[in-house]
Amino acid sequence: MTGSTRKPREGTSRQTGxxxxxxxxxxxxVSPMTVSRVINAERNxxxxxxxxxxxxxxxxxxxxxxAARSLAGASQLRLGLLYSNPSAAYLSEFLVGSLDQAGRxxxxxxxxxxxxxxxEREVVERMISSGIDGVIxxxxxCDSRAVLDILIGASVPTVVVATGCPPPQCAAISxxxxxxxxxMVRHLIGLGHVRIGxxxxxxxxxxxxxxxxxxxxxxxxxGRAFDEQLVADGLFTYRSGLDAADELxxxxxxxxxxxxxxxxxxxxxxAVAHRRGLDVPGDLTVCGFDDSxxxxxxxxxxxxIHQPIADMSRAAVEMLVGMLRGKRxxxxxxxxxxxxxLIRRQSDAAPRxxxxxxx
Amino acid sequence: MTGSTRKPREGTSRQTGxxxxxxxxxxxxVSPMTVSRVINAERNxxxxxxxxxxxxxxxxxxxxxxAARSLAGASQLRLGLLYSNPSAAYLSEFLVGSLDQAGRxxxxxxxxxxxxxxxEREVVERMISSGIDGVIxxxxxCDSRAVLDILIGASVPTVVVATGCPPPQCAAISxxxxxxxxxMVRHLIGLGHVRIGxxxxxxxxxxxxxxxxxxxxxxxxxGRAFDEQLVADGLFTYRSGLDAADELxxxxxxxxxxxxxxxxxxxxxxAVAHRRGLDVPGDLTVCGFDDSxxxxxxxxxxxxIHQPIADMSRAAVEMLVGMLRGKRxxxxxxxxxxxxxLIRRQSDAAPRxxxxxxx
DNA sequence: GAAATTAATGATAGCGATACCAAAAATGTC
DNA sequence: GACATTTTTGGTATCGCTATCATTAATTTC
Numbered sequence: 070m071t072g073s074t075r076k077p078r079e080g081t082s083r084q085t086g087x088x089x090x091x092x093x094x095x096x097x098x099v100s101p102m103t104v105s106r107v108i109n110a111e112r113n114x115x116x117x118x119x120x121x122x123x124x125x126x127x128x129x130x131x132x133x134x135x136a137a138r139s140l141a142g143a144s145q146l147r148l149g150l151l152y153s154n155p156s157a158a159y160l161s162e163f164l165v166g167s168l169d170q171a172g173r174x175x176x177x178x179x180x181x182x183x184x185x186x187x188x189e190r191e192v193v194e195r196m197i198s199s200g201i202d203g204v205i206x207x208x209x210x211c212d213s214r215a216v217l218d219i220l221i222g223a224s225v226p227t228v229v230v231a232t233g234c235p236p237p238q239c240a241a242i243s244x245x246x247x248x249x250x251x252x253m254v255r256h257l258i259g260l261g262h263v264r265i266g267x268x269x270x271x272x273x274x275x276x277x278x279x280x281x282x283x284x285x286x287x288x289x290x291x292g293r294a295f296d297e298q299l300v301a302d303g304l305f306t307y308r309s310g311l312d313a314a315d316e317l318x319x320x321x322x323x324x325x326x327x328x329x330x331x332x333x334x335x336x337x338x339x340a341v342a343h344r345r346g347l348d349v350p351g352d353l354t355v356c357g358f359d360d361s362x363x364x365x366x367x368x369x370x371x372x373x374i375h376q377p378i379a380d381m382s383r384a385a386v387e388m389l390v391g392m393l394r395g396k397r398x399x400x401x402x403x404x405x406x407x408x409x410x411l412i413r414r415q416s417d418a419a420p421r422x423x424x425x426x427x428x
Numbered sequence: 429m430t431g432s433t434r435k436p437r438e439g440t441s442r443q444t445g446x447x448x449x450x451x452x453x454x455x456x457x458v459s460p461m462t463v464s465r466v467i468n469a470e471r472n473x474x475x476x477x478x479x480x481x482x483x484x485x486x487x488x489x490x491x492x493x494x495a496a497r498s499l500a501g502a503s504q505l506r507l508g509l510l511y512s513n514p515s516a517a518y519l520s521e522f523l524v525g526s527l528d529q530a531g532r533x534x535x536x537x538x539x540x541x542x543x544x545x546x547x548e549r550e551v552v553e554r555m556i557s558s559g560i561d562g563v564i565x566x567x568x569x570c571d572s573r574a575v576l577d578i579l580i581g582a583s584v585p586t587v588v589v590a591t592g593c594p595p596p597q598c599a600a601i602s603x604x605x606x607x608x609x610x611x612m613v614r615h616l617i618g619l620g621h622v623r624i625g626x627x628x629x630x631x632x633x634x635x636x637x638x639x640x641x642x643x644x645x646x647x648x649x650x651g652r653a654f655d656e657q658l659v660a661d662g663l664f665t666y667r668s669g670l671d672a673a674d675e676l677x678x679x680x681x682x683x684x685x686x687x688x689x690x691x692x693x694x695x696x697x698x699a700v701a702h703r704r705g706l707d708v709p710g711d712l713t714v715c716g717f718d719d720s721x722x723x724x725x726x727x728x729x730x731x732x733i734h735q736p737i738a739d740m741s742r743a744a745v746e747m748l749v750g751m752l753r754g755k756r757x758x759x760x761x762x763x764x765x766x767x768x769x770l771i772r773r774q775s776d777a778a779p780r781x782x783x784x785x786x787x
Numbered sequence: 788g789a790a791a792t793t794a795a796t797g798a799t800a801g802c803g804a805t806a807c808c809a810a811a812a813a814t815g816t817c
Numbered sequence: 818g819a820c821a822t823t824t825t826t827g828g829t830a831t832c833g834c835t836a837t838c839a840t841t842a843a844t845t846t847c
Contacts, residue, residue: 177491196489200445307725333725336726340699366695367695
């Protein structure tokens with residue numbers, strides 16, 4: 070209402086000028102505590118008192134100080150974000166999203182590196198004992214049995230991101246890996262490719278299996294037979310991609326398109342093709358998955374599947390906060406699936422009329 | 429280090445478990461006030477003290493409580509991080525470092541893309557008028573005259589990272605690009621290489637010039653003549669590296685080693701070598717610069733110069749915070765040079781007795 | 788080398804709210 | 818009406834951090 074001239078408090082130079090709960094109390098002739106009760110809609114306040122306080126609040130145009138509130142009351146949540154060594158590009162996007170959301174939700178994010186190996190136990194336990202409220206696990210940690218077991222054992226609320234097979238005790242954010250792979254293969258079939266090679270990912274990561282399923286599904290729905298020979302094993306590393314691509318191109322009847330389970334292996338495939346004198350995409354179509362930085366670094370730029378990484382990490386933070394701040398009762402474990410996008414760049418094309426001549 | 433059992437404080441049930449400034453103080457053997465000073469990058473703290481406190485902060489994984497902080501009076505700083513399109517790997521590391529430090533210093537980092545071109549003015553001005561307190565410029569923006577002029581004109585405290593030639597009005601973090609390049613070429617000479625090719629970087633970036641200087645200096649100190657032909661132009665992109673490498677390997681008398689000004693171009697050089705049937709490092713030694721993720725992604729892994737990118741961005745945030753929060757009037761503009769490391773991997777070797785036969 | 792100056796640290800007192808418990812007031816019971 | 822209960826209300830102690838000033842240590846000055 071009225072501007073109500075508040076006389077500037079003398080003394081320290083720190084006052085902000087905004088009315089405080091004490092100002093309200095003085096005006097209403099009650100104690101600050103009572104004002105707090107009114108603000109928080111607690112029951113045990115007589116109506117007459119409540120009305121007086123409310124009047125004072127209106128008159129001063131008082132609004133509680135959020136900082137003071139969270140300091141005194143509910144403690145600030147701290148979420149742990151453990152990462153191993155995903156592609157650096159993945160991590161940075163992931164961080165941007167999660168930090169952004171952490172700011173919005175007013176929670177603190179503790180980011181820590183956790184190499185897979187002997188130290189993982191130590192790192193995770195230190196994080197737990199340092200009083201973290203919940204943990205977010207991006208790949209590849211989201212599929213680490215060891216890490217998951219420690220967290221689940223300690224009943225730490227956890228959100229796994231981009232795993233193909235989330236443990237029942239964890240919340241999960243993911244994309245439809247299977248569907249995405251299927252879409253890519255459909256695309257290749259649509260382009261006219263008949264023999265389509267596939268480079269599988271690290272079998273320890275559940276997403277690998279999902280992507281392979283998608284490949285098979287697309288073949289099946291097009292009435293194509295599944296040819297064991299056209300699937301090579303990979304580990305998601307560039308180096309493994311080199312071997313896998315060699316294996317596929319060495320075949321009697323090599324594929325005219327190769328779909329690698331991630332961009333690193335797709336890049337390796339491009340390198341192998343070039344070494345063999347094959348033009349990409351003229352002689353060989355190569356597609357990746359992830360839309361990592363590498364996809365646009367190399368030449369030709371890769372046609373690949375884009376994951377909304379930042380959105381996924383944002384969602385992970387939000388979900389975790391929901392689980393932690395959510396009232397008492399049922400910790401509704403939720404799963405969430407975000408949309409992927411097929412990005413066409415320069416590494417795919419229709420196959421030549423005749424299969425390229427092997428040199 | 430050790431897990432340091434933090435004893436649960438007794439008393440009220442309100443404690444959160446998160447380490448506080450007092451925990452850090454106790455561990456470091458100083459007063460809480462001193463810890464506060466370190467966090468806020470204030471000046472009057474002895475280096476030894478600062479280091480001890482930082483160690484304690486790391487050990488406890490401490491991050492200040494925002495609520496308490498804003499209650500106590502400190503306003504939250506907002507720093508702008510403008511980026512254009514450096515190598516994606518570079519950016520991600522840069523982000524990891526700066527976001528981490530931003531969390532520790534409790535400043536908000538506003539990350540925004542600023543493509544070089546017509547819009548730069550718009551983007552920068554928008555950022556300024558949105559009330560940003562300071563700006564961090566990683567390459568290549570750190571060398572953009574246009575962007576710098578706007579910022580300097582508006583007297584926005586700015587830290588440039590990894591430029592070869594920082595404007596006097598800005599603080600700067602860098603490594604010794606010239607010395608690093610010189611060290612690498614010295615290494616190649618030591619290996620026995622005589623004809624050493626060099627792929628220059630984008631001429632708009634001052635660091636490019638520094639690296640070329642280092643190349644020439646190493647040659648000069650070894651009493652080798654400088655051969656114009658052995659220097660090819662590049663732009664720091666993979667694609668430009670493809671062309672540059674082709675140019676060098678096309679020479680009548682091609683080099684037995686190629687030193688590219690960054691890893692992307694070195695990776696491209698490896699690809700070209702392979703396409704030409706050259707073994708790396710058997711027939712051709714290839715070295716890069718930056719130690720980006722790409723260096724260890726491809727095969728063979730690149731011998732390169734490691735820049736502590738994350739540390740540099742961390743330092744940039746810290747320095748900016750110091751300039752902004754530091755007491756004592758005059759903003760002492762500082763420059764800081766961090767150490768580089770020559771990392772030997774699998775892409776370098778002594779030259780063959782005779783130059784490889786061209787196919 | 789003692790005094791004057793400056794830098795580095797520590798001690799104390801809040802910031803604006805809530806938690807917890809004790810005191811006071813209102814209500815109910817016989 | 819005296820006593821047990823239940824509601825309201827107030828007092829006090831934090832929450833985690835920083836402002837401010839006092840104190841101590843390190844430098845400089847003459």
